[in-house]
Amino acid sequence: MWCAPGVTNFLEDTPGFHGMVRDSVSLLTNDPLTVVDLNLNDDYPVPHQKQLIPFNEAWGETNQYGFGGTSFCETDAEAATAALYYLVNVNETGGLLGAGVAKVEVINNTPTVTQRFGNKGFWWNSNTTAKYGDQCAYRDERSEYIYIWGGPPNSITGWPHSSYAYLARVKAEDAFDLAKYEYFWGRQQGWKSEVLTKFDAGTAVWWAVGQGQVAWNEYYQCYVLVHLSAFGDGAVYLRTAQALEGPWTPDVQVYKSEPIDGGLVYAGVQHPYLDPTGQTLVLSFTNNNHIEVIKVAFA
Structure with a gap:
C-alpha cells in the first residue's frame, strides 16, 4: 500500500x-x-x-491479479541471476490459476524480473497440479538443488487433504527448464521426473503449514522450517529435519502475535545471516500489512 x-x-x-x-x-x-x-x-x-512481477495484458492479466511470491533462489552467482517462485491468483474471483517461475536479474543494482515462464505466466496449473513454490522455496546451500513446496491442486478439498504440502526440486542451473524438475512421490517411490498425480499423506511432506522459509541451522546441524499458523492467527512455529524430504519434527511454537485489527498474520521469514552460529534466529512476518520482527535464542 x-x-x-x-x-x-x-x-x-x-x-x-x-x-x-x-x-x-x-x-x-x-x-x-x-x-x-x-x-x-x-x-x-x-x-x-x-x-x-509485471502484469501481462496479453495473458489477460490486470491489476486485479495477485502474485504470491516466496523466495529468490540463486541460480548463477556470477551472472547475478535468481529464480522467483510465485502463485498467480485472480482477486476478482478468488481463483488460484497456477504456480510459476520468473527469472530475476540484477539491473542497475536492483533485482528485476526479466522473464516469466509458461504460456500464461505459470507452469503448474492449480486445477491439476500441486502449487509448487507457493508455501516455500529454498536454494539448498548443502547441495546443487532448489527445493519448492506447495499445497494440493484446487480439486483437493476437505480436511485434512487440503492442508497437505508437496515437494519438487531442480538443479539450480536448470531452474528455467521445466523438463528438468523432479517430483517427490513419497518415501516408497522417492524422486521421479513424472509430475505428481497422487495427493495424500503418503506423498505429502508437510501438513497444516502456513507460508514460511527453510534454512540450514549450524548450531543444531539440521534444516529449520519457520512458518506461521495455517489459520493466520499469529502463531509462529519451528520444525526441523535432517533431510529436506523429511521426516519433519512436530511444530514448536516460539511466539504468538496478536493479529492487528483482526487481519491476517502470514509469510514467516528467517534471517540466519544475522547470526551465522545459529544460536539465535531472527524471524520476521507480516501482520495485517505491518512487518513484525522477533529474535529467538536457543538454549
Missing part, C-alpha cells in the same frame, strides 16, 4: 487509498528493522515502489 504523496512515515499517513502494488522488492540490511526500498518510480517528493 502506498502512502499519500510526501508521507515518509506510514504511521502518519492520511486516510484514503493512495495506490498500491501487488508485490515489490526491498534490500535487507544488518538491522532487521531497516530495509532499503528498491525499484522506485518517479513520484515526488517521495517515490513509491513499482510492481516486481
Whole structure:
C-alpha cells in the first residue's frame, strides 16, 4: 500500500487509498528493522515502489491479479541471476490459476524480473497440479538443488487433504527448464521426473503449514522450517529435519502475535545471516500489512 504523496512515515499517513502494488522488492540490511526500498518510480517528493512481477495484458492479466511470491533462489552467482517462485491468483474471483517461475536479474543494482515462464505466466496449473513454490522455496546451500513446496491442486478439498504440502526440486542451473524438475512421490517411490498425480499423506511432506522459509541451522546441524499458523492467527512455529524430504519434527511454537485489527498474520521469514552460529534466529512476518520482527535464542 502506498502512502499519500510526501508521507515518509506510514504511521502518519492520511486516510484514503493512495495506490498500491501487488508485490515489490526491498534490500535487507544488518538491522532487521531497516530495509532499503528498491525499484522506485518517479513520484515526488517521495517515490513509491513499482510492481516486481509485471502484469501481462496479453495473458489477460490486470491489476486485479495477485502474485504470491516466496523466495529468490540463486541460480548463477556470477551472472547475478535468481529464480522467483510465485502463485498467480485472480482477486476478482478468488481463483488460484497456477504456480510459476520468473527469472530475476540484477539491473542497475536492483533485482528485476526479466522473464516469466509458461504460456500464461505459470507452469503448474492449480486445477491439476500441486502449487509448487507457493508455501516455500529454498536454494539448498548443502547441495546443487532448489527445493519448492506447495499445497494440493484446487480439486483437493476437505480436511485434512487440503492442508497437505508437496515437494519438487531442480538443479539450480536448470531452474528455467521445466523438463528438468523432479517430483517427490513419497518415501516408497522417492524422486521421479513424472509430475505428481497422487495427493495424500503418503506423498505429502508437510501438513497444516502456513507460508514460511527453510534454512540450514549450524548450531543444531539440521534444516529449520519457520512458518506461521495455517489459520493466520499469529502463531509462529519451528520444525526441523535432517533431510529436506523429511521426516519433519512436530511444530514448536516460539511466539504468538496478536493479529492487528483482526487481519491476517502470514509469510514467516528467517534471517540466519544475522547470526551465522545459529544460536539465535531472527524471524520476521507480516501482520495485517505491518512487518513484525522477533529474535529467538536457543538454549
